[in-house]
Amino acid sequence: MSWWCFPFERLIGTLQNVNTNDHVGGALESTIVKTFARTANLRRWLxxxxxxxxxxxxxxxxxxxxVPANATSETKEFIKMKGTHRAYAKFDGIYFSPSATHAGNxxxxxxPTPSEAPVAGQIQRIENVFTDGQNSGIRLHVRSYVRLAKSLYDPFVRYPHLQATTYSSILKDTEDDIGLDDIIAHAARYDYSHGRSVIVNLSRD
Incomplete structure (x- = not known):
C-alpha cells in the first residue's frame, strides 16, 4: 500500500526479456543463474x-x-553499428525505443533545448550520426504532446509529488532533434478522458 509499482513493472519487463529457452515452473531462476555464471567465467578466462x-x-x-545490438556500453561510448536507424538505444542502463518498436519505451x-522547460513527448526515430564514416553519436527525433489550454482543469495539479501532468493526447506535427543527454526520464502515459492523457515522470532520482 502507498507504494508505486513502476519500479516493479520495470523489473518485470527486464525479466521478460531474459532468454529462458521456454523453461517454466521453477527452472527460470536456475537458467538465469547458470547463464550469468557461465558468461562471467568465460569473460574471466578470456x-x-x-x-x-x-x-x-x-x-x-x-x-x-x-553486447546488445544498437546499444551503448557502460562507459557511454557508442558502439559502431552499420546503418542509420536504430531499434533502440541504451543510456545510463535504460532502454529507449521509437514508438514503432516499443510504445512503452x-x-x-x-x-527540447537546454534553455526550455521539460516537456513530455514520444520518440519517433532513433538514428546513428556518422562523421567521416565513424559513428559519432545518436540523435532522437521526438514529437511533444500538445499542452492543454489554461482554461482546462488539470486534476493532478493537487498532487505535485506524483509528478503527473495532463496533456492533450495529440502530438505536435513538428519534431525536436535531441540527444540522449537531453532526456530526463521515461514517462508513463494513460488516456483517461476526452482526448486528454496524464503523463507521469518515471525518474529514478
Missing part, C-alpha cells in the same frame, strides 16, 4: 594472461555476441 592468443582473438566476436520527459 582476460587471463595465460589465455592462448588464438582464443583471445575470438574475444572480439564474443563481445559482439553478448518511447514516452519520455525531455528538454
Amino acid at each position: 582476460r587471463r594472461p595465460d589465455c592462448p592468443e588464438a582464443v583471445r582473438q575470438l574475444k572480439i566476436l564474443f563481445d559482439k555476441c553478448f 518511447a514516452s519520455i520527459i525531455y528538454r
